[in-house]
Amino acid sequence: MTKILRTLIISLFITVVVFSLTACNSDNAQSNVNGKRTIKIGYLPITHAVPLYIEKELEKSQSRSFHLELIKFGSWPELMDALNTGRIDGASVLVELAMKAKEQGVDLKAVALGHRDGNVVVTSHDIHSVKDLKGKNFAIPHKFSTHNLLLYQMLKQEGFTYKDVNIVELPPAEMPAALSEGRVSGYAVAEPFGALSVAMNKGKVLFQSEELWKHSVCCALVLRNDFIRNEKKLAQEFVSEYVKAGKKAELKDDYTYEAASKYMNVNKDVLHLSLKWISFNDLKIDKNAYEELRQYMIETGLSKNPPAYREFVDNSLIDKVK
Known part of the structure; x- marks a missing residue:
């Protein structure tokens, strides 16, 4: 009797553990708000991520098929850990870090620039x-x-x-x-x-x-490829709204400052100077600029074989933005 009871207890324990792990994995990045899929995007509080801030703020006055959750990180390693393990769907991140993760086997895609110039x-x-x-x-x-x-x-x-x-x-x-x-x-x-x-x-x-370095590539909007592949329509809508937010950010008006100040603790004069140096126009990743980046990574010894443009860059979403 004791042996049978012990077997039942062990079986029950295994069932609970398996169920818990399955639930955690299925909910790794996915969650819902009011029946809408939540897209989780990581960022550091920097000017280079302003299009994300504006996309989030515009959500209040728009009807969308998704809910955007911006998740702030304190360092690039913390952000990349969350991105690589699927705890977030994407991030505005230093492109070289994402390229290195791709080289190491993490299935990521760069779908847009974070900005142009501004360093x-x-x-x-x-x-x-x-x-x-x-x-x-x-x-x-x-x-x-x-x-x-x-x-x-x-x-x-x-x-x-x-x-x-x-x-x-x-x-x-x-x-x-x-x-x-x-x-x-x-x-x-x-x-x-x-x-x-x-x-x-x-x-x-x-x-x-x-x-x-003319046309240098710095921060990029990077998404997990499983998110793009499994939820293509949502990924398309998200990128479309991102590009629109970039155009609004380029106005560099009071709205841009007000939106950015909710995510960055920065003086208005400092932000205005920062925005003066940066551009959010045309956020498509250019092949020639990317190949130049690859070459510099090889020259400096940062990477022996950084991912090729066709392996890492996915312009299919931004190309469909009207």
Whole structure:
């Protein structure tokens, strides 16, 4: 009798565990609000994700087939972990991080740009040229970033290499303080953290990104391919609304500031300066620009075989936006 009872208890336990795991997996990223599928998109609170903020805010006055949930992360590794494991459907993310995940077997697709241009190299006031940075500390947010590649281009164009500066990886929000305190002599980072130093007169712009690398690709809107494949209509609607939000963001008016300020803790003057440097027009990922990015990743040793354009970029959704 005891043996039979023990067997029943074990069987019941296994059934509960299996059911729980199945429920967790099926609800990994999916949930519903008022009968609408919730699309979960990750972001860091930066200017480069403004189209997402506006798409979310416009939801209040529009009729859609989905509910958009924006999930804030404190770091790129945390965001990528959620994206790679399917806890979110997509993200606005440093494209190099997504490319590396794709190279490692995570089935991701880049469906749009986050922005165009809008990255600056900021230095202390005593730095007047690239040669003045030799032997100095220079901060980047992550080695898998366009900011790292902009540093590479800046050094290369002046006959220097990575070895000529001390590269420091810092969280973006820490960079303005690090520059002000003299812990670094310069940095390249997503906005608004470049504008913050300039607005406070703690630093200056040494280069705009387009001066170093025309048509550079930085942040991208990346979706899990299983979401695109299984819910094509919703993915299409989401991207269509994203592109429309990008066009509205390009107006850079009071609405843009009000929408962005709900997701970013930033002074209005700083955000206005940040928006002055950035564009949200034409968010389609260009093949030539992407191939140039691939080449730089190989040159710098970030990747031996970054994913080809046709493997990683999916323009099928943005091409259908009217």
